[in-house]
Amino acid sequence: KVKAGMAQMAKGGIIMDVTNAEEARIAEEAGACAVMALERVPADIRRQGGVARMTDPLKIKEIMNAVTIPVMAKTRIGHFAEAQILEALGVDMVDESEVLTVADEDNHIDKHKFTVPFVCGARDLGEALRRISEGAAMIRTKGEAGTGDVAEAVRHARTINRQIRIAEAMDPTELYEYAKKLRVPIELLRKTAEMGRLPVVNFAAGGIATPADVSLLMQLGVDGVFVGSGIFKSSCPKKRARAMAQAVTHYNEPAVLAQLSEDLGEAMFGIPHNERQGERRREGPIGEEM
Ligand code: PLP
Numbered sequence: 400k401v402k403a404g405m406a407q408m409a410k411g412g413i414i415m416d417v418t419n420a421e422e423a424r425i426a427e428e429a430g431a432c433a434v435m436a437l438e439r440v441p442a443d444i445r446r447q448g449g450v451a452r453m454t455d456p457l458k459i460k461e462i463m464n465a466v467t468i469p470v471m472a473k474t475r476i477g478h479f480a481e482a483q484i485l486e487a488l489g490v491d492m493v494d495e496s497e498v499l500t501v502a503d504e505d506n507h508i509d510k511h512k513f514t515v516p517f518v519c520g521a522r523d524l525g526e527a528l529r530r531i532s533e534g535a536a537m538i539r540t541k542g543e544a545g546t547g548d549v550a551e552a553v554r555h556a557r558t559i560n561r562q563i564r565i566a567e568a569m570d571p572t573e574l575y576e577y578a579k580k581l582r583v584p585i586e587l588l589r590k591t592a593e594m595g596r597l598p599v600v601n602f603a604a605g606g607i608a609t610p611a612d613v614s615l616l617m618q619l620g621v622d623g624v625f626v627g628s629g630i631f632k633s634s635c636p637k638k639r640a641r642a643m644a645q646a647v648t649h650y651n652e653p654a655v656l657a658q659l660s661e662d663l664g665e666a667m668f669g670i671p672h673n674e675r676q677g678e679r680r681r682e683g684p685i686g687e688e689m
Pocket of ligand 1: 476497
């Protein structure tokens with residue numbers, strides 16, 4: 400329960416990717432509830448390629464010293480040694496992230512072994528509940544980080560919502576079969592069906608670039624948002640950071656959002672979904688859609 404503290408605190412908030420102390424201060428002043436300390440934002444990882452690893456501890460410490468809000472950092476999927484190092488550094492939460500290069504093709508980190516809480520990405524309910532059963536205290540959509548295209552985050556949020564509705568409509572007998580189909584523990588699925596939502600804090604991430612994007616995902620029912628490249632790859636990061644932070648609070652007020660969306664300079668230059676032909680979309684084993 401203590402572990403969920405950080406995730407609960409973030410609820411109703413926006414978490415911003417930053418790559419140095421200056422950006423971290425901009426994020427805090429804009430109203431971010433936490434920052435993610437990164438070496439490169441996802442758009443640059445995507446463009447530059449190469450193996451993407453945990454951020455240099457010196458950089459993480461520099462960012463931790465620059466702000467009073469919680470600081471998160473990313474570990475490669477399955478790389479429990481990176482996670483141990485991040486925990487030793489005293490980060491507030493570890494993101495086991497597909498944005499970095501996968502370190503273990505078969506196994507995610509056993510997150511129960513850690514004191515620091517973890518957030519993990521998911522594209523559907525099966526993935527989300529598998530990560531929770533491994534000990535994740537928070538889930539986020541995977542989306543397509545670094546593209547500035549929100550379409551995949553929307554797909555993942557809607558898929559999880561739809562699968563929860565399906566589970567809610569099932570009787571106790573049917574739930575066993577659905578748990579097998581989703582490859583998840585029955586207890587977790589039953590709890591999810593009872594609650595009518597994921598049993599942990601659930602954020603959206605991947606391609607969110609405007610206050611309207613924030614509103615869209617919040618209206619789809621997520622508890623908050625991660626913004627990666629969307630802020631510091633735009634022409635006017637300070638102004639956009641503030642507007643997007645405000646949008647999390649005012650997501651249901653179109654008139655306020657109209658004001659917040661005004662004159663923000665250029666949004667990040669995105670790569671639309673249908674122009675990513677060479678890339679592996681929805682790669683890897685994905686749980687049953689239904
Ligand atoms: N996410 C990524 C990026 C992966 O490479 C893999 C590999 O198996 C998975 C998720 C697997 O997730 P799960 O164990 O939930 O099927």
